[in-house]
Amino acid sequence: MNAFIKLVAPIALLTLAACAKDSTRPADDTGGTGSDSSSGSTSPYTGPSAGSTGITSGSGSAKMPTGRMVYFEFDSSEINAEGQAVVDGWAAYLAANPSAKVRLEGHCDERGTREYNVGLGERRGNAVLQALTSRGVGEAQISVSSFGEERPVAQGHDDAAWQQNRRVEFVQ
Amino acid sequence: MKRLFALLLCACAPAHAGLEITVSGGETAARPIAVVPFAQPADATTNLAEVISADLGRSGQFQPLAAADMLEKPTDASKVNYRNWRVLAIDNVVVGELRRAGGRMSVRFQVLDVLRAQQLAGYEVDVPDARRLRAVAHQIADIIYEKLTGIPGYFNSQIAYVAATGQDKNRLFQIVVADADGMGPVTVATSREPLMSPAWSPDRRQLAYVGFERGRSAIYVHTLATGDLRRFVQEKGINGAPAWSPDGRRLALTLSFERNPDIYVIDVVSGARKQLTQHYAIDTEPTWSPDGKTLAFTSDRGGQPQIYTVSAAGGEARRITFEGKQNLRPRYSPDGKLLALVNVDESGYRIGVLDLASRNLRILSSGPLDESPSFAPNGAVVIYAAQGRQGAELATVTVDGRIRQRLSQPGDVREPTWSSLIR
Numbered sequence: 071m072n073a074f075i076k077l078v079a080p081i082a083l084l085t086l087a088a089c090a091k092d093s094t095r096p097a098d099d100t101g102g103t104g105s106d107s108s109s110g111s112t113s114p115y116t117g118p119s120a121g122s123t124g125i126t127s128g129s130g131s132a133k134m135p136t137g138r139m140v141y142f143e144f145d146s147s148e149i150n151a152e153g154q155a156v157v158d159g160w161a162a163y164l165a166a167n168p169s170a171k172v173r174l175e176g177h178c179d180e181r182g183t184r185e186y187n188v189g190l191g192e193r194r195g196n197a198v199l200q201a202l203t204s205r206g207v208g209e210a211q212i213s214v215s216s217f218g219e220e221r222p223v224a225q226g227h228d229d230a231a232w233q234q235n236r237r238v239e240f241v242q
Numbered sequence: 243m244k245r246l247f248a249l250l251l252c253a254c255a256p257a258h259a260g261l262e263i264t265v266s267g268g269e270t271a272a273r274p275i276a277v278v279p280f281a282q283p284a285d286a287t288t289n290l291a292e293v294i295s296a297d298l299g300r301s302g303q304f305q306p307l308a309a310a311d312m313l314e315k316p317t318d319a320s321k322v323n324y325r326n327w328r329v330l331a332i333d334n335v336v337v338g339e340l341r342r343a344g345g346r347m348s349v350r351f352q353v354l355d356v357l358r359a360q361q362l363a364g365y366e367v368d369v370p371d372a373r374r375l376r377a378v379a380h381q382i383a384d385i386i387y388e389k390l391t392g393i394p395g396y397f398n399s400q401i402a403y404v405a406a407t408g409q410d411k412n413r414l415f416q417i418v419v420a421d422a423d424g425m426g427p428v429t430v431a432t433s434r435e436p437l438m439s440p441a442w443s444p445d446r447r448q449l450a451y452v453g454f455e456r457g458r459s460a461i462y463v464h465t466l467a468t469g470d471l472r473r474f475v476q477e478k479g480i481n482g483a484p485a486w487s488p489d490g491r492r493l494a495l496t497l498s499f500e501r502n503p504d505i506y507v508i509d510v511v512s513g514a515r516k517q518l519t520q521h522y523a524i525d526t527e528p529t530w531s532p533d534g535k536t537l538a539f540t541s542d543r544g545g546q547p548q549i550y551t552v553s554a555a556g557g558e559a560r561r562i563t564f565e566g567k568q569n570l571r572p573r574y575s576p577d578g579k580l581l582a583l584v585n586v587d588e589s590g591y592r593i594g595v596l597d598l599a600s601r602n603l604r605i606l607s608s609g610p611l612d613e614s615p616s617f618a619p620n621g622a623v624v625i626y627a628a629q630g631r632q633g634a635e636l637a638t639v640t641v642d643g644r645i646r647q648r649l650s651q652p653g654d655v656r657e658p659t660w661s662s663l664i665r
Contacts, residue, residue: 173457181591183571183584183613184438184657185483185496186540186547188459189503189524192480215457216480220436225409227611227629241457 132166135159138240140198141233145182145190147197157198160240161205168208174198175239176216177223179232184218191216198238264648271644272305273390275334276327279309280349281317282340286375290340290349293379294386297397297423300638301387301622302645307332319352324359332356336386340369349378353389363389376425377664384663396618397422400661401625402440402449403636405429407653417451419466422618422660424636424649430466441484442661450474450484450493461495463510475508485528485537487554494518494528494537505539507554518556527571530554531578538562538572538581549583549596563596565603571614572596575621580641582615582624593626595641606639614656619663627656 140153149157164170176191195214203209224231275298277291295306309315313326317339327335338351347369353362365385369378377398384395401424405416415437420427431437435454442449449464460476461484475481479498486493491510496503505518505528519525523543530537538551541559547568550559563569568586575582578598585594585603590610596603611629618625618638625638628648635650636658649655 175457180611182547182568183527183540185526186524186542186570188438188480188482189496189498189526192498192503193524214479215459217436217454217457218438220438 132162135163135240140194140238142194142236142238144179144232144236147190147193149197149201153198154201156240157201158205161202161207164202164207164211165205168211171211171213171242173241174212174214175221175241176214177221177235177237177239178219179235180219180222180227181232182219184220188216188218191218194236194238262650264650266646266648272303273334274307274330274332275304275336275386275390276307276312276330276332277336277386278312278315278317278338280338280340280351283342286340286372288375288379290338290375290379290382291336293376293423294336294383297380297383297395298387300423300645300647301395301397302640302642303387303391303622319354319361319364322354324354324356327356334362334390338382340375347372349382351382353386376421380421380423381664384665393622394620394663396620396623396660396663398664399619400442400446400664401636401658402430402442402661403627403655403658404437404440405651405653405655417449417464418655419449431464431471438657439483440657440659441486442659443486444488444490444662446661446664450486452482452484461493463493474510479503480526483527485530487530488532488534494530496526496528505537505552516556518552518554519559521559525550529573529581531574532576533578538574540570540572549581562598562601563603569594569596573616575617575641576619577621580617580621582617582626584613584615593624593639595624604643606641606643607637612637614658616659618660625658625660627658 137156137159140149140156164172174195176195178187178191192214195216199212199214202212222235224234277295279291282290298304299306314323316322316337318337322335333356335354335356336351338349340349348366349369350366352364355362367378367381380398383397387395399422400419401422402417402419405418406413408414415433416429417431417437417440418427418429433453438452440449440451447465451462452459453462459481461474461481463472463474477497477499480496480503482496484493484495492507493510494505494507497506502522503524503526504520505525507516507518521543523541525539525541527540528537535554536551537554538549540547541550544561547570548561549563549569549572550561552559566585566587570584572581572583581596581598583594583596585592585605591612592605592609593607593612593615594603594605606624613627615624615626623638623640625636627634628637630650632650632652634654634656635648636655638647
């Protein structure tokens with residue numbers, strides 16, 4: 071049997087697993103405006119490691135970022151200026167707290183087919199991952215998952231809803 | 243706050259009230275038929291003739307006469323007065339009877355040619371389980387359909403789909419299996435996390451689908467009769483889009499653990515794995531040609547998602563769609579001549595059928611957010627998901643575009659997939 075494939079009895083899947091996801095999320099989603107105080111910057115990303123210089127590993131000095139959403143254009147995984155600011159805040163926090171971990175959840179709007187959108191959500195997650203590692207965050211601190219269009223935050227079928235749903239969420 | 247992960251098995255959970263069905267479209271060019279109410283005991287609650295008539299009518303090939311408009315209601319060929327059907331311009335009459343002899347139950351029925359005033363065929367179908375009379379009615383409809391059109395029917399088959407109800411933390415995802423007409427839905431799996439991409443094994447015994455455990459995706463193989471649920475593959479990253487090979491021995495699927503989504507083929511029994519595509523783009527949504535030699539899939543390697551084909555033995559992928567902005571999620575027709583797909587242009591996301599020989603693309607739906615097409619086992623009908631007034635709902639359309647049907651229920655229903663025919 072291939073070592074990658076695990077057989078499980080149905081009962082194993084009934085296991086209840088605690089997940090503290092929602093209670094430990096940084097509060098006050100700012101809608102991606104990047105108003106986190108740790109970076110103090112809303113300027114476009116200018117180069118690798120910019121946000122991590124001078125931060126002492128393990129000091130815990132950088133504050134928990136307040137923004138936890140990076141938004142995207144339709145069918146795009148490019149991080150805009152507002153998104154860069156959110157990434158900067160998390161980069162500073164994670165670089166200063168090497169034991170801290172974050173999961174990047176990639177999401178899409180409802181347009182496009184479901185499995186293609188799972189791919190696109192992962193591409194968005196990986197774009198944020200690369201932005202973080204280029205700022206000095208260790209890759210071991212970050213995991214990426216994609217829910218495609220399965221977990222919308224806005225339920226409508228218009229541009230306003232779609233805009234909110236095309237996102238990467240920072241989840242701790 | 244604790245969130246519970248639970249992929250629950252409910253082998254016999256009677257699902258919701260069932261899908262509400264609306265049929266529309268072409269009474270023209272359909273063949274007039276009369277399925278006369280069968281003689282059946284009062285305790286047999288399924289009206290056989292009604293179920294048969296509804297099946298035949300939905301196919302678009304037949305225009306069934308309402309029982310109220312019949313001038314006589316014989317239950318045996320010897321009692322039929324053909325003039326009573328000629329005046330109503332009926333081509334074919336079906337008469338029959340549900341009988342009990344000893345402990346055995348069966349349906350005997352006859353298909354009659356009105357013009358020639360003669361019997362075309364007579365049949366007797368066993369009823370192994372009185373609770374499954376609807377399935378027997380579907381089976382009879384398939385026999386009539388094949389006798390009169392020359393191609394197999396599709397009524398005695400099943401659909402699997404994903405249902406999602408509730409919002410946010412109360413969101414509940416279900417895999418549901420129902421008869422092809424949407425009746426008798428049974429929830430086979432539920433989860434607080436997304437369930438996606440159900441795929442029937444060719445023998446209808448198993449469903450492969452995608453589930454999530456605390457944000458991590460996995461592909462499961464679920465044996466319906468026993469409720470056995472096997473976590474088939476769970477790599478880092480994406481585990482998605484399972485598709486059974488026509489011989490049921492392999493699953494094509496999407497994995498991204500080697501950095502980006504590619505198509506893999508995994509032997510169901512041995513687990514032997516073969517990477518079929520290797521490209522930095524998103525490769526996903528594979529489907530097997532019925533001869534098992536070719537796979538079609540979605541890739542955005544050209545910038546926009548389009549459909550490509552690749553040999554099951556591996557090698558270069560070839561782009562086959564060029565119309566519209568994007569084309570995604572292909573499914574082969576049972577004869578291998580057509581691909582159902584999602585076509586994207588200014589009109590939105592619509593279901594199209596691509597003729598693989600002529601490369602002619604025919605649009606079958608009006609959008610704006612249609613997805614997940616799947617062929618009926620006889621290739622004459624496509625089922626897909628559309629955005630309706632009360633959420634996502636299922637729709638069917640005949641491949642000639644004439645007859646449309648909507649199946650809806652409260653909440654979202656989507657990702658329908660049609661099983662093979664139960665004979």
